[in-house]
Amino acid sequence: xxxxxHFDIDYILKAIVGVASPVIGIITSLQxxxxxxxxxxxxxxxxxxxxMSLVSMIKKxxxx
Numbered sequence: 001x002x003x004x005x006h007f008d009i010d011y012i013l014k015a016i017v018g019v020a021s022p023v024i025g026i027i028t029s030l031q032x033x034x035x036x037x038x039x040x041x042x043x044x045x046x047x048x049x050x051x052m053s054l055v056s057m058i059k060k061x062x063x064x
């Protein structure tokens with residue numbers, strides 16, 4: 001058994017590909033759920049921004 005004393009680029013690239021492949025597979029299989037989650041999250045952020053704008057406008061009107 002030999003120990004590596006330095007990192008060679010081939011070893012690093014194999015490690016990156018070995019880790020990235022399953023992650024890409026999981027993302028691909030869950031793509032519909034991820035898309036649905038992002039759509040709902042963006043809708044919620046839009047609603048929050050709209051409510052904050054409405055509250056700000058009401059406060060400005062009351063201060064007049």
